[in-house]
């Protein structure tokens with residue numbers, strides 16, 4: 001890429017000289033140089049070369065209310081002047097964290113009225129692991145330690161988060177998973193369903209939970225954690241039979257259920273939480289991202305009343321972070337949730353824009369490269385294949401990455417997970433902007449097909 005703006009090269013040099021970027025090949029990044037994003041408004045980003053880019057990923061699944069809302073900046077600035085920091089460790093609290101706890105209890109599923117705050121989703125899941133084991137120890141069942149998770153699930157990048165996640169490429173670095181975490185197959189019919197119908201496969205995948213509980217012994221199992229819809233794994237919407245069967249299994253065995261709502265929470269499915277969308281009854285829910293629309297880091301764990309009642313009997317919970325419930329983050333989260341509520345953003349997603357997005361995305365099914373389009377709410381996935389009927393891939397061609405690059409070069413951010421293209425735009429995207437997104441996506445599919453045929 002040749003630069004028009006001389007400052008771009010200066011920034012890229014700073015990156016080369018001093019910055020280590022997350023989830024990146026450091027050497028490759030030095031060769032190519034990062035794209036420098038300078039500002040954003042609504043659903044659009046601008047880079048230092050003046051390109052305007054439609055952000056089909058809401059940052060990293062987080063910018064629910066869109067970019068550039070002054071109200072959040074004002075809330076942060078006001079709180080910084082009033083009380084920029086104080087901790088919650090030694091029998092102290094402050095108004096923003098208390099107000100936010102109340103508001104989260106109002107929007108969370110019934111009976112989930114307490115929140116433990118963290119700085120991120122990963123820390124939320126670390127908190128979960130510690131809390132689950134502490135809970136069972138208080139109940140006199142300290143052996144109930146094992147957490148069952150799923151292959152290709154994503155639960156963060158700390159040691160516990162990456163261990164809970166089922167990403168083998170993450171496990172390979174750092175000798176993970178840590179002991180006491182085990183993974184069952186994911187409900188990814190398109191990729192792994194073989195000859196089964198989606199309904200049969202959904203039951204099969206859910207039954208893997210029961211088999212694992214029986215294999216380990218229920219007396220050794222603390223919890224099952226899952227994303228209602230897997231995000232980073234490729235927007236994997238489970239077959240309709242999956243969650244009902246999981247619910248039956250959870251009702252049968254005495255284990256906790258943790259819904260990782262870091263992506264699904266705060267309106268992404270058209271409901272406040274993915275658990276509302278599927279009628280799940282979690283004991284704990286991990287949150288982050290949409291909680292503050294990504295304007296400032298904050299995560300947490302929402303905990304069911306019955307679990308809190310047990311924890312109340314356990315003395316000190318020896319866990320917490322300097323920035324747990326940070327007052328500025330709490331003030332921003334409060335303003336973000338106020339906007340989601342007052343502007344009826346989630347209602348609008350459910351009634352208007354998500355059905356429109358899902359309808360328009362499915363029009364891409366007629367494209368020769370597209371094997372499946374799926375999605376819920378403001379989440380979508382497009383499977384790229386060589387043969388629609390057999391779901392055969394273009395092996396070894398890096399089709400997803402080719403398509404992703406065309407998207408970037410044509411003013412659209414659409415991510416690739418292998419050969420699955422995924423989108424998760426800001427919840428405030430309009431119908432006109434959805435039209436633009438789908439038009440650009442089709443163009444990039446055409447360009448990708450040309451490369452494959454050329």
Ligand code: PXG
Pocket residue numbers: 060119120121122123125154155156157161227231232260261262263286288289299
């Ligand atoms: N749970 C889920 C379901 C997530 O998606 C986390 C936990 C961890 O949150 P923090 O705030 O610690 O990052 C996430 C984060 C990707 C990608 O490639 C996704 C996430 C993070 C980084 C990359 O899609 N999700």
